[in-house]
Amino acid sequence: MSDFRQSQNEAHPNKTNTLMTGIIFLLILFVTIQIWFLFGTLNNALQENLNFAITTAVGSLVFAFASFWLMKYLPEPIKRKMKK
Amino acid sequence: MSKDPNSEIPKWKQDFPIEQKEATHVSRREFAKFLTLLSGALAVGNTAIVVKSLAFPEKPLEGEHAICMESEVREGDSFMFEIEGSKTIPYLLINLGNGEWRAFEQKCTHLSCAVKYRHDLGQIECPCHKGYFNPRTGDVIQGPPPRRLPQLEVVIREGQVFVKAQQS
Known part of the structure; x- marks a missing residue:
């Protein structure tokens, strides 16, 4: 017997795909910005520019929390039925 | 889901x-x-x-450090020395002539290669990626280094060369 979720998935087969692509796109964006922050911090810390390091560390933590929060919306895989 | x-x-x-x-x-x-x-x-x-x-903030250099005798470094020559601190940092002492002396950190600000003074060019050169610095101020003239070379103040007293932290 099919349930609500199963019929939803059958009616909108692209939904999981779109959600997955969106999440991966956002994660790549976050990681790219974080690499940029880290590069800037390494360069500026050498010049004893602590304010820059603190600002980017806070920004990087915000992005990391956002990444973990996005995991909440990661769709479960739709699996084939296992043969008994 | x-x-x-x-x-x-x-x-x-x-x-x-x-x-x-x-x-x-x-x-x-x-x-x-x-x-x-x-x-x-x-x-x-x-x-x-x-x-x-x-x-662990970096401690500024304290006091004066005797490096060498004034007569040991001829005009246009440079002299390498190290100062032991929280970490050992190599420096470069340069005799520019006319009583002008400068001391800079020897590590290039790009990728920490050892820089050398080129009297024929009148510039400090990083041979790794052809970065050039001003031998009077340590400013970057050309090349990939992102920052100027850190500088020490040179004091000549009774024929001996001393260095100390630059007063900002």
Whole structure:
């Protein structure tokens, strides 16, 4: 017997795909910005520019929390039925 | 989202599939989880830099350090020396002539290569990637270095050369 979720998935087969692509796109964006922050911090810390390091560390933590929060919306895989 | 209709397959079995093709396959879910982990690692790295700067601040150079006799370094020549501190830093003492002396950190600000003074060019050169610095101020003239060379103040007293931290 099919349930609500199963019929939803059958009616909108692209939904999981779109959600997955969106999440991966956002994660790549976050990681790219974080690499940029880290590069800037390494360069500026050498010049004893602590304010820059603190600002980017806070920004990087915000992005990391956002990444973990996005995991909440990661769709479960739709699996084939296992043969008994 | 939905409850997995095939929950009969236990988690440990999903992680250790029988077929090699399934074992090497990286799903989009796994890729997204890896990106999240990477994001966390980058945040930890960025925070570690701040914590290190706050917990272990670099101590400024204290007092005067005798380097060598004035007569040992001829005009247009340079002299390498090290100062022991919280970490050992190599420096370069330069006799520019007419009583002008300068001392700079010897590490290039680009990738820490050893810089040398070229009297024929009148510039400090980093031979690794052709970075050039002004021998009077330490400013970058050309090349990839992002910052000027850190400088020390040179004091000549009774024929002997001393260095001390520059007063800002």
